[in-house]
Amino acid sequence: MKTRFTIAGATIVALLISMFALIQPAQAATGFHVEDGRLYDANNNEFVMRGVSHPHAWYPGETDSFAGIKSHGANTVRVVLSSGHQWTRNDAADVADVVSLCKANRLICVLEVHDTTGYGESDAAATLDQAVDYWIDIRDALVGQEDYVLVNIGNEPYGNDEATYSSWASDTSDAINRLRDAGFDHTIVADAPNWGQDWSFTMRDNAAGVFASDPDRNTVFSIHMYGVFDTASEVNGYLNAFVDAGLPIMVGEFGHDHSDGDPDEDTIMSTARSLGVGYIGWSWSGNSGGVEYLDMVDDFNADSLTSWGERIFNGPDGIGETAEEASVYDGAPGPDPTDPPDPTDPPAQGGCTAEYSIVGQWQDGFQGKVTVTAGDSAISGWEVTWTFPGGQSISSAWNASVAGSGSAATAANVGYNGTLGAGASTEFGFIGSGSAATPSEVTCTAD
Known part of the structure; x- marks a missing residue:
């Protein structure tokens, strides 16, 4: 009523x-x-x-x-x-x-x-x-x-x-x-x-x-x-x-x-x-x-x-x-923005970097996370590529547009997370099929 x-x-x-x-x-x-x-x-x-x-x-x-x-x-x-x-x-x-x-x-x-x-x-x-x-x-x-x-x-x-x-x-x-x-x-x-x-x-x-x-x-x-x-x-x-x-x-x-x-x-x-x-x-x-x-x-x-x-x-x-x-x-609260930079961290570069990690796994499947970080200048878009080492593939993803061909995977930003200020980061995640694995190389390119 x-x-x-x-x-x-x-x-x-x-x-x-x-x-x-x-x-x-x-x-x-x-x-x-x-x-x-x-x-x-x-x-x-x-x-x-x-x-x-x-x-x-x-x-x-x-x-x-x-x-x-x-x-x-x-x-x-x-x-x-x-x-x-x-x-x-x-x-x-x-x-x-x-x-x-x-x-x-x-x-x-x-x-x-x-x-x-x-x-x-x-x-x-x-x-x-x-x-x-x-x-x-x-x-x-x-x-x-x-x-x-x-x-x-x-x-x-x-x-x-x-x-x-x-x-x-x-x-x-x-x-x-x-x-x-x-x-x-x-x-x-x-x-x-x-x-x-x-x-x-x-x-x-x-x-x-x-x-x-x-x-x-x-x-x-x-x-x-x-x-x-x-x-x-x-x-x-x-x-x-x-x-x-x-x-x-x-x-x-x-x-x-x-x-x-x-x-x-x-x-x-x-x-x-x-x-x-x-x-x-x-x-x-x-x-x-x-x-x-x-x-x-x-x-x-x-x-x-x-x-x-x-x-x-x-x-x-x-x-x-x-x-x-x-x-x-994320497993823990974010870093204190007032903390000084870690001298062991690599220097920021132009373009972007990508950090790949496994955040969960089970029989015949796993969950991955990739953190994309802009270098020393702002970017308006990004693309991350990698090759799985053992025939793994992606079944679903979020916060990125992901495509694959065989073991090769490509992930690009979606409309709301492509623009990053210098040093700023965003994350995307995916569900993978097969045993959990970390690629030997993950490449990030930026617009």
Whole structure:
């Protein structure tokens, strides 16, 4: 159901700010954590999600999708899971595999239970309490993954029935505290009611209290933007209410069209960029029931973008233009820019250099990373070439346009990372087939 609304003014914002001011500092976090309304990774670097949802619960065989999503520049994937109440249950072993796929493709994993969708209106929907039962049951697959995984308690946990969505705040607080008591130290993501769109402002008006109820102060709120958010004022008003109050907010789902109206995707993306708010588009592929137009690629083919896929990945304020990979995949915080140069480092040269490294390997496959660095003058484009020593080949790549012929590989910049200032660097990555290997020579040429 679509209900029109306007954003309340300074009164609501002032109330939220005053409530937030009472919140005590968070406990020390072991992975992702919230500080002053922003999300930080385990290296204490701010992280802004730029990703898409993948319907793993309904298409568990489409595991190549993780590499495909990464190949278009995403830094996050929101993975649909089922607790078994509405669809086939994803057990702990399957969830552990999903986490491994996220890590192999250098993606941050937002895992969500989809069975709660529309509780109160959908007879088959699970409660938040039942979703927590599921998380506790698969806990062993998630403990120790706090650097890479966020736990989205339940998707769109209430419909539009006021008798049920009015308990969103107390139920969400109870769910968060049950997870904390069970030993979950992850950042928790809480979806809005009203099929995720919060037209009743139940989440907006109660978010500060729910945040304060989390003993770790490590909860992020998620709004889904479809037909309710079809004007710039509605998008801007809602997101700014949270940012002004110092409360963490993300756009957990949105599309370019929907059965309940025409969301303003351009404003959603531009406002998220200007405010430093994360967004996750719906969805990679496999949509049905009349919303097939929300597929970003045709039939899970990463090389066949739809118009929606072109928009979200390659359009203004899109994923390709704005995503930054989580620093946890670098293995350590970046160097202090005030440190003096290491005298053993080779002198900077004109053109560019490329450093090749292996960052992960498994049977018959591996993940590589290449860091491209401009020399003593700026460059406007680059190309890296190498030859694999043992017949290896590249199956997918991200942040570069990669081609291969036999064992020879060529990687060129994409539109957003070709221009580098003197001494500046960028990275691209790839998934390789065969045993992990480092070429004897890697060559970089620059424009």
